[in-house]
Amino acid sequence: MVVCSVFRVTSRLARSSLGAQCCARALYSTEHKARFYTKKHEWVSVSDNIGTVGISSYAQDALGEVVYVQLPEVGKQIAAGDECGALESVKAASEVYSPVSGTITETNKEVESKPALINKSCYEEGWLFRVKLASPEELQQLMDQAAYDKYLEEH
Template sequence: MSDIRFTDQHEWVRVDGDIATIGITDYAQEQLGDVVFVELPEVGKDIAAGDEAAVVESVKAASEVYSPVSGEVIDVNSDIEKTPAGVNENAMGDGWFIKLRLADPSELDKLMDEAAYSEFVESLQ
């Protein structure tokens, strides 16, 4: 999973060419508890790094999901809108939120790799 980058807000981004797939980490979904609602943006929307990209609600809390990178939304995971528990079941895989056409690949340099993110999460416990 070394091709994945992470934020300190517990979002992840996996890049394939100029397509960035974004979701929340296992740590985030564990902290949220059972996810009961996901609101995703419209396809075609431009999102800047750090902007709200989605909203996730659980039995414990509601939380914004921020985009780690800038780009245009080219796809959303309608499966998790229909079945939000998919986020809990596979947050780092099928539970992805959105796909963006990456606007500025250099933004990835500001994000943590897997080792740095693991250390960050350990520091929270």
């Protein structure tokens, strides 16, 4: 809930240069159309039934400089919507929720040691964890890029 408040408060603020860089990379990424989003600003892209999860450019911009990352344990079973990690920034703390159900297969060790990667490259180097999907049909409940962009405009 803290994140939602932070997002609402900062939704009208100008994007930082880091946010703009991350967003620009996202617009030109080859995986741009394969990304799905939650209303809490997590994203997932899927390849061979493995989802890579991170937070959106909007989320990292609203949080500000990320200084700490707590990720789920490899092997942990999670359900869509479960809290499975946390991010702390100079502005706020935020929970991370899984957009899909499954088993954690990998965490991004690089982002744990260098949390600023989330601000620098939220869609590429700054991903958080990977999950083997238990129910691929859950992707239909998430927003594609166009729906997410519209959601951001409305909120």
